[in-house]
């Protein structure tokens with residue numbers, strides 16, 4: 133079974149057709165990530181409708197800035213209320229791509245979601261664009277144990293720190309063409325790896341409309357880079373998934 137731990141199924145085109153394909157290609161688990169309150173509700177419905185789909189609820193760091201503290205606390209209450217249907221907390225984190233006066237607020241919101249993930253004992257799926265070190269420092273400070281760094285592109289010393297902490301890196305389809313992701317997949321022990329598509333973004337062949345079906349590209353590339361059989365990569369990652377998500 134193949135597993136996609138990070139995508140945005142709610143905004144993929146023709147979801148019924150994608151699920152049909154997913155079933156043919158043995159993709160057994162798809163974690164769709166929420167980025168704001170309306171999306172969290174949508175993916176809850178998708179998870180009800182399709183047995184492969186799991187629900188990760190969170191607020192994307194940039195979307196969070198548009199909400200008041202009260203609205204964020206309300207959403208945290210909603211997630212807590214639905215904890216039995218929630219597989220992970222995410223997509224949450226910090227994004228320093230754009231110069232912003234709101235960095236302190238992003239950190240404050242991120243802390244709330246880390247605390248929620250610890251309270252509910254669910255993994256946290258972290259977005260850390262241009263704020264890789266900051267994210268790791270806060271996660272370490274709050275003693276988070278179940279962590280997936282999604283699409284991580286920080287320095288290699290930080291990658292080693294993630295693996296020392298026993299956290300996970302989810303390898304996106306860009307591993308097909310990005311030397312940086314190839315280096316991560318090569319050097320980091322398979323026991324710290326998961327795979328993702330970030331669909332509909334980040335098509336492995338740089339085409340449009342990525343789907344969870346393409347998670348197979350990450351598996352294939354990891355097998356090639358680590359000189360392993362694809363079957364063994366599949367088994368190892370399934371084991372990692374159950375170690376982290378149960």
Ligand SMILES: [Zn+2]
Pocket residue numbers: 138139140165223330
């Ligand atoms: Zn994402």
